[in-house]
Amino acid sequence: MRTPEPPRPAPHGTIGQVSTPVPAPADTAAVRRHNLARVLRHIAAHGPCARTDAAAATGLVNASLTALAGELIERGLVREAGAVVSGGRGRPRRLLTLVPERVASIAVQITLERVEVMAADLGGEVLHRASVPHRAPYGDPEPLAAGVAREIAVAERAVRASRPGAHLARAVIAMAAPVVGPAQIVAAAIDFGWQRTDLGALVRAHLPDFAAPVDIVNDANVAALAEYHARHGAYDPGAGELPETVAYIKADTGVGGGLLIGGRVHAGAHGSAGEIGHMPLALDGPACACGARGCLAVYVGPEPLTAAAGLAELAAVHGVDAALAELDRLLLAEDPTAVAALAAAGTTLGAAVLAVSGLTDAGEVILGGYLADWSTWLAPGIETALAGRRAVAPHLEPVVVPGVLGADATLKGALQAAREATLDDPTSVPGV
Ligand SMILES: [Zn+2]
Numbered sequence: 001m002r003t004p005e006p007p008r009p010a011p012h013g014t015i016g017q018v019s020t021p022v023p024a025p026a027d028t029a030a031v032r033r034h035n036l037a038r039v040l041r042h043i044a045a046h047g048p049c050a051r052t053d054a055a056a057a058t059g060l061v062n063a064s065l066t067a068l069a070g071e072l073i074e075r076g077l078v079r080e081a082g083a084v085v086s087g088g089r090g091r092p093r094r095l096l097t098l099v100p101e102r103v104a105s106i107a108v109q110i111t112l113e114r115v116e117v118m119a120a121d122l123g124g125e126v127l128h129r130a131s132v133p134h135r136a137p138y139g140d141p142e143p144l145a146a147g148v149a150r151e152i153a154v155a156e157r158a159v160r161a162s163r164p165g166a167h168l169a170r171a172v173i174a175m176a177a178p179v180v181g182p183a184q185i186v187a188a189a190i191d192f193g194w195q196r197t198d199l200g201a202l203v204r205a206h207l208p209d210f211a212a213p214v215d216i217v218n219d220a221n222v223a224a225l226a227e228y229h230a231r232h233g234a235y236d237p238g239a240g241e242l243p244e245t246v247a248y249i250k251a252d253t254g255v256g257g258g259l260l261i262g263g264r265v266h267a268g269a270h271g272s273a274g275e276i277g278h279m280p281l282a283l284d285g286p287a288c289a290c291g292a293r294g295c296l297a298v299y300v301g302p303e304p305l306t307a308a309a310g311l312a313e314l315a316a317v318h319g320v321d322a323a324l325a326e327l328d329r330l331l332l333a334e335d336p337t338a339v340a341a342l343a344a345a346g347t348t349l350g351a352a353v354l355a356v357s358g359l360t361d362a363g364e365v366i367l368g369g370y371l372a373d374w375s376t377w378l379a380p381g382i383e384t385a386l387a388g389r390r391a392v393a394p395h396l397e398p399v400v401v402p403g404v405l406g407a408d409a410t411l412k413g414a415l416q417a418a419r420e421a422t423l424d425d426p427t428s429v430p431g432v
Helices: 025-046 051-058 062-074 142-162 199-204 219-232 302-308 312-318 320-332 336-360 375-392 406-424
Strands: 078-084 093-098 103-110 114-121 126-133 167-175 185-189 194-197 214-218 245-251 255-261 364-369 399-402
Touching: 025 051, 025 062, 025 093, 025 406, 051 062, 051 093, 062 078, 062 093, 103 142, 103 406, 114 142, 114 406, 126 142, 142 167, 142 199, 167 199, 167 219, 167 406, 199 214, 214 219, 214 406, 219 245, 219 255, 219 364, 219 406, 245 336, 302 312, 302 320, 302 336, 312 320, 320 336, 336 364, 336 375, 375 399
Parallel strands: 103 167, 167 214, 245 364, 364 399
Antiparallel strands: 078 093, 103 114, 114 126, 185 194, 245 255
16 A cells, blocks of 8 residues: 655755645654655665666655655665666666665564574574573563563674674564553563563663663564565565455464554554454353463463373473474374364364454464464364355455464564564664
8 A cells, every 4th residue: 555645845845844834843854754764665675776766666756765865875774786777878877775784683582481582684684593591480570571681682792793883773572461552561471470561671771781772562463473574575565465454373382363454563452452362262161361261272272282182191291392292293193183183173273263354354364383383284174164154255264374484483573573663764773
């Protein structure tokens, strides 16, 4: 969808200023930022490209484009890369291209047992990777915040060493909890025993010299973002019709989900939009940790799923990860109990897909975690659940596809969120 073009500049006005009505200075800055973002996004997607092509594609006049490109070059985000001669006449047109190494970001994922870290530049080149165990005490976020801050400091040093000229844009911390509002408050981290925690502030308190913003995000939301971009290509809308609404359902240590509208995370009023794991599917079903009954999580979560495959005892003795590994082995061996457990889980998942589809009209449902790994065994159940409605209205049902990023989806999604923030506001990157 093309963004409407702001009014064109007056003949002698500065870029972004409009003749009538005279805008407040804040509006001028906002219009300029918006236009810089449009140009940068176009170059990121289509560069190397000529200024005239970028102007045509963004709907900006050539003079505006030239000035905006000049500012992006001054901030080190864009550089000139070669030239093309078109039609054998006139001066060669110099091409513009993104400078991915100009900006780096740090992604952190907090799991039940570990702090995972990845730093990368705008082009996705990984500059640092770490995975360290933590022993967060139940009910006290402070020791975990200190540990996360330590890992961010390590990652920052690694970025500075490998990319001395890079602007460190932000650190994005992802965890399995609803994250609410602009203040990014962790509403409830059930596994850690926290309520309404300003995790970002706790982490920042340990990083007095860290100049970049620290964001807290929901892990499934950013994983959804990463899978969406992996599936559709980050910045090439011309590649095909993009689904307006995409739902993501993942299961690993828990069951979570996310909802993307227009390629952006839709977080909802309390940060828990798209929490498909806690969609009730059976009113008289087993009790769920969330307080409701019969949620999707109590059917396709790691404990119930391994129990349905006859692995409850293994899970009790050796842990749920060992049981999931054994379930994987049994599936590959076509063990009938394991296959039946996945078929039943697929039917329940299919019911969830129907409900999500009815509510959001999602064009696509992407599966993540072991739901992606085991999609072959889930598919018959999903198809069974969808068959009835598909027979009546075939065009209304979403495409259900496995994600492709595996265990790195959340870290890559956190980096994607950081990249989006830079592309949305190029003025956040200082001049070089
Ligand atoms: Zn629940």
